Amino acid sequence: MGVISQLTGALTDQQVRLVDLTNKLSAATPTLELPEPFSNLIDFSLEEVSAYNEPGPFWKHHNIHTGEHIGTHIDAPVHWATGREGKDVSQIEPARLIGPAVVLDFTAQAEKDADFLVDVSHIQSWETEHGAIPDNAWVLFRTGWDRFAQDRDAFLNKDENGPHSPGFTVECARWLGEERAISGVGVETVGIDAGAAGDLDPAFPMHYYLLGNDKYGITSLQNLGELPPTGALLVVAPLPIEGGTGSPSRVFALMDAE
Template sequence: MTESAFSAGALAAAVAGGALDVVDLTAPLSERTPILQLPEPFAGTAPFALREISRYDERGPAWYWNDIVTGEHVGTHFDAPVHWATGRDGEDVSQVDPRRLVAPAVVLDASGHVASDAGFLLETDHVREWEKAHGPLPAGGWLLYRTGWDARSDDAGAFLNGGVWPGLSTECARWLAEETPILGIGVETVGTDAGAAHGFDPPFPCHSHLLGAGKYGLTQLRNLGRLPVRGAVLVAAPLPIAGGSGSPCRVLALVDR
């Protein structure tokens, strides 16, 4: 391949010319966006809201704009290591190297299992079987865990499902964090952990192990069914909130047409 094939101009031309598709993996952010519900006595996040400042009126005749109210971990969002106690000495979201926000991605599809078991847990053996069929997990890349849960994302009740949604087993989370070269994991559910993960040992093992290992999480993704098993490039763009534990995020995938 020639040097020009790696240029930013060639990438722009491939997108503009249709040789590359840009797939939006981001759920729209609105007051209807489902949020994680924590039991008392734990504090919860604020739901997303727009507060109108002016809209072509006496408050501002030529412009429309809003204040926004939201939490760092609302909607499609990025988890930085400092989000969890195990990663408290790690990066906040503003400190993540921008080069790590553009990375290869693979898709592991467990939607068939989840269709018959909403609380399905991905095990290490499932990932190893996937690797036998599709090759190794990408070094410095994302493992995107497809469950079909994004089909529920416009209905908060179905999405939160009484606290039952799929995730990873404790051992799988530990193995991915400590023994694989991935950058992080992306999921379609409200958080990277299963709905039942508060009762695991340790509780919330995806957060505990992956963030503790300096890796990242992406949540509430959609359209993973439009991606190839491997070959996509993920662009994850959180806000660089100084001291922030995470941020709402626009997540795009570049895919060969």
């Protein structure tokens, strides 16, 4: 029996569990809000074209209005200045969109400090316990932020000093971008950088180093708490938009059923 037949059989027999890691996409989905003078993307919306009526008597369909980086989405290298000569979202190889998932849990730290930053030492400690991060892996960071996914104010967590959400130190971003042969990084927050990452040097270091080194980011993930630290397989399915800097994406994990 071939590998695909084995996988199909395992899915049918529920020996493999499928976990949806995607936030629902609607006009209420929390989205990034950049301060003035920067411009923001539009929120997601549907425009009815017909609904079993005169414009379309037997069908219902809509036009979609959305920015590229809305909801659970992927960042392609061309999204950032350091990756401007890199791939757009349609050029990302399918083999880079499917790979082993490793999950690092920093929920306790993020609950104590909304501005918590993951450093290299945190990841090295995880590797000491679980083994080296495999090549082509998606490194997923759990912070418990997905519990705010339907609450815009809590999700963005802004005050007079700006937004507050967990992220990564500059050195950690550089290390992941340059020292590990990963496909990318996934987070539960609105972006792959911390809320206050604009104050770091370079600003928004995860974008700077990750996208500048042909690696990718996925954001607004859900249900990471259902995944083991190792052993799951991640599938990221963006729209192959020519020239696109990113795309809303459906993200799944496959794992052994308990």
